[in-house]
Amino acid sequence: MASILVIAEQYKGSLRKVTFNALGFAKQAANQLGLDLHIFLGGSDIGGLAKELQGYGAKAIHLADDSDLEVYRTEPYTQAICALASEIDAQMITGAATVQGKDLFPRIAGRLGAGMASDIVEMLPDGTFKRPVWAGSVIARVRVETAQKVVSIRATAFEAPKQGSDQAKVNKFNISLEEADKVRVEDMEETKSERPELTEARVVVSGGRSMKDEKGVKMIESLADTLKAAMGASRAACDAGLVPNELQVGQTGKVVAPELYFAIGISGAIQHLAGMKGSKVIVAINKDPEAPIFQLADYGFVADMFKVVPEMIEEIKKRKGA
Numbered sequence: 001m002a003s004i005l006v007i008a009e010q011y012k013g014s015l016r017k018v019t020f021n022a023l024g025f026a027k028q029a030a031n032q033l034g035l036d037l038h039i040f041l042g043g044s045d046i047g048g049l050a051k052e053l054q055g056y057g058a059k060a061i062h063l064a065d066d067s068d069l070e071v072y073r074t075e076p077y078t079q080a081i082c083a084l085a086s087e088i089d090a091q092m093i094t095g096a097a098t099v100q101g102k103d104l105f106p107r108i109a110g111r112l113g114a115g116m117a118s119d120i121v122e123m124l125p126d127g128t129f130k131r132p133v134w135a136g137s138v139i140a141r142v143r144v145e146t147a148q149k150v151v152s153i154r155a156t157a158f159e160a161p162k163q164g165s166d167q168a169k170v171n172k173f174n175i176s177l178e179e180a181d182k183v184r185v186e187d188m189e190e191t192k193s194e195r196p197e198l199t200e201a202r203v204v205v206s207g208g209r210s211m212k213d214e215k216g217v218k219m220i221e222s223l224a225d226t227l228k229a230a231m232g233a234s235r236a237a238c239d240a241g242l243v244p245n246e247l248q249v250g251q252t253g254k255v256v257a258p259e260l261y262f263a264i265g266i267s268g269a270i271q272h273l274a275g276m277k278g279s280k281v282i283v284a285i286n287k288d289p290e291a292p293i294f295q296l297a298d299y300g301f302v303a304d305m306f307k308v309v310p311e312m313i314e315e316i317k318k319r320k321g322a
Contacts, residue, residue, distance in 0.1 A: 003036040003088045004029055007081060007095035007104070008053060010043050015052055017200050018096035020160035023056050025153045026094055027161055029123055030057075038062060038088050039168070040081055044070035050170045055163040062088075062173040069177075071185045072100055076177040078107045083175050085112065090148070097152035098199070105152045115144035121157035135251045136274040155199075156257030156278040191246060198247065201230035203260045206249055206276070209236035210265030210286075210305060217242055219309055220264060226316050232256065232276075234266045250275035265305045268293030285309070 006026045009016045023039075030037045039053055042064040050061045062084055068076045085093055085108075093108055095101050097119045109116040120142070122130040128143045129151065144151075198204065205227065207220035224231040232249040233242070249256055250272040257278035264285045266272060269292070276282070277296055284297035285305050294300045301308055 001036050001089075002091045003038045003059070004033070004092040004094065005081070005085055005088065005090040006037065006039045006058075007093065007101075008039055008041040008049075009096060009098060009100060010041065010046060010049055013043070013046060013049070015049055016096075016098070017160070018098055018155040019053075020056075021155035021158045022094060022096045022153055023053075023058075024158040024161045025123070027057050028158075029092060029094070029151075032123065032125070033091070033127075035091060036088075038084075038090065040064065040084055040173075042066070042069040042077060042080060054168050054170075055166055056161055056168075057164070057166060058168040060088075060169045060171050062171050064173045064175070066174075066177060071188070072104075073183050073185065074103055074107050075182045077104055078111060079177055080173070080175055081108055082111050084173055085148075092149045092151055094151045094153060096155040098155070101152050105150050109150040112148055112150070113146070114148040114150050115146040116150040116152075117142045117144050118152045119154050120151060121154050123151075132274065135270045136277065137270060154255060156255055191244070195224060196228070196230045198230045198232055198249070198254050199256055201256075202258055203227050203229035203262075204232050204249070204256055204258045204276075204279070205229045205262040205264065206232035206234065206266060207237055207243070207264050208234040208266035209240055209242070211237060211242055213242075216265075216306070219306070223262070223264075223309055223313055226313050226320075229260075229262075230258075234269070234272050236269075263293050263297070264309060266293055267291045268296065 006022050008019045036059045039058045039061045044067050050063050053061050064080050117129040120129040120131045128141050130139050133140045205224040211217050233247045235250050238245050238248045251274040255275045259280045261279035261282045282297045283299045284293040285301045287304050289302045
């Protein structure tokens with residue numbers, strides 16, 4: 001029977017949250033199209049992760065446990081996934097439009113000669129897809145004409161399904177990865193932080209250009225640490241050199257949808273809103289009452305961030321102490 005193939009994303013032996021958002025979309029699509037659900041899981045020494053993927057309605061979990069897949073590289077991952085897609089007659093290959101996904105899925109589509117819909121937020125009953133364009137101010141409808149389709153999803157648009165008791169078969173998928181040597185990873189330098197990863201966090205505290213200097217940045221960092229939250233920033237703050245680019249939230253940065261999002265000293269340019277408007281609760285602090293961010297915020301403080309934030313930190317510490 002034809003199938004839909006979900007690409008699970010893992011890093012250093014842990015499944016990324018976006019994998020389960022992708023499963024939420026895939027279950028919906030599989031039911032709508034009458035396809036079997038299959039999962040591809042690649043990496044090295046990751047046998048234990050397959051159990052975490054059971055209970056989500058998959059017919060099989062295909063485990064490609066190979067040292068050549070330990071660190072993500074386009075060529076070996078593309079080769080393995082395309083070979084599996086052919087073996088299981090995958091009519092749709094899907095996963096999250098993360099940094100990895102944006103590199104991987106176009107390559108898969110090119111090799112398979114399949115049409116692709118990227119960063120989609122909804123699949124309609126007629127088989128067309130919705131995706132945001134122009135920083136989310138317009139929603140486009142896309143139809144993929146090829147029989148085989150590659151679809152990357154905006155993870156924040158889909159809920160992770162609840163885990164059931166069904167036990168998918170774990171299939172060890174072996175393939176000779178002759179393309180593994182085209183690119184070799186010599187070294188990796190990671191930015192280490194005790195804070196949660198930005199796209200995985202339940203709470204995100206973001207600061208804008210109004211942080212002004214190192215003192216302002218430390219104030220936002222202090223609030224994030226008090227809340228055990230991830231730290232984000234606007235593009236203006238990153239462009240000004242106040243914080244590193246990997247903290248940027250927005251159209252040209254990372255897309256987040258935490259349970260709680262603080263936008264501090266951020267005016268609310270459409271570029272920034274495109275990356276965080278899916279947040280469950282949004283709190284904005286800005287001294288400009290006309291700032292666009294207040295149109296989206298659930299709670300807003302028209303106030304000087306340098307007065308309000310220290311007071312918030314002290315109050316949170318008091319309540320934690322109590």
